[in-house]
Amino acid sequence: MQEQNVEMSKATLNRLPSYLRYLYQLDKKNVPTVSSTTIANGLGLNPVQVRKDIALVASVAGKPKTGYATKDLIADLEGYLGYNNTRDAVLVGAGGLGRAILGYDGFRNYGLNIVAAFDVNEESIGKEVNGKPVYHLDNLDSVVNRFKIRLGIICVPSVAAQSVADKMVKAGIRAIWCFAPVHLNLPPDIAVKGEDLAASLALLSMQLTTSSLNE
Amino acid sequence: MQEQNVEMSKATLNRLPSYLRYLYQLDKKNVPTVSSTTIANGLGLNPVQVRKDIALVASVAGKPKTGYATKDLIADLEGYLGYNNTRDAVLVGAGGLGRAILGYDGFRNYGLNIVAAFDVNEESIGKEVNGKPVYHLDNLDSVVNRFKIRLGIICVPSVAAQSVADKMVKAGIRAIWCFAPVHLNLPPDIAVKGEDLAASLALLSMQLTTSSLNE
């Protein structure tokens, strides 16, 4: 639906969700328009950078002296980030973190829908978590194929992560979100996003020592 | 303890944990030395970039034709990233995600120690999660002060996040890791890392459509 043929830098792409979060806040306070300067100040960025980022996604030009219509900007960002198109995903590993993710209904607002979970632990198999069925891992291939699912979430312990990732790829998964703090060896055409939460927190913790604040 | 006075870019800092994950894997296979080319190939990076990153943290020079000693490099990275110094943290919001984080023992390997959790839900107060006590939120200030804690983790619903963040800052917290997908308005000297998991997954999902793979 939305065009992404314009050159969109990695850095810009990572900033877009933060703009959106900021705009939601303004919209809730019924602020009808917003300037690049306001956004920049709110997020600690440069106003020109904000304008340039916005120019890449906005369908309507901003008005001098006024800025952008908050609701329009929200709609454009949501559209660009694909929050309007639903995409299905599967999750493997219905332990603590897996169940927490299954239990979070907010994914729907981002166009994401976890259709099923998989595990090898007989305790959880056959039950549901937040309305989502938990199947045995052996059924992964069948479900992924049947529903043509491309997105996989790994919440298993580190030792099992590579094996699960391999199974996912074999089943047809093309992008993997991995919470196990390990390096996955996968074909280069598979998009992998490692979410090493502990390392992420450690990085934040480092900033306390260094007192150099980088986001 | 470790010096960070050399100019370390944001981008480099984010790559360091991935080097470490990759090196752990090699070390487990008893690979004694590793070259920048090997690491770069494994992680899809440029070898020169890897060498430069390593130069900023390594205490020993690499040897021509051989590379770096795996264990030395691991030690240097762990040291630089502060995985050896323990730092305490508190967590607010003992719901699904909060409990999952409390239940994860791996934080210890990163020098992180969650000392207590806080909530307002009478159900969980007074109990323990993975050996960590859950107190009423009213006790946050007292605990943070008593143990001189600087690091706070927010796992409450979005509507409560700002209020919890304010309480944390008032209590003396200097760095906040926030899982609620909202923009927090806080003094500029407070380090904030927003962990918008759904947005993160949505970004990964976008790559499926665009088929341009950026990490």
Place this chain on the structure above:
DNA sequence: CAAATATTGTTATATTTTTATCGATAAAAA
């Protein structure tokens, strides 16, 4: 209605980050 002002979008400049090049060197091979 004219002047002042805030803001946009664009073009130009500066900075940062990445990648390429190259001489030096340790290990391996001839």
Place this chain on the structure above:
DNA sequence: TTTTTATCGATAAAAATATAACAATATTTG
């Protein structure tokens, strides 16, 4: 022992990214 090779570290070039400068233009103020 000499030659070849893989690799490092440093410097140089290129690419990407961020910031500054500025003309154009709505809105507000006098």
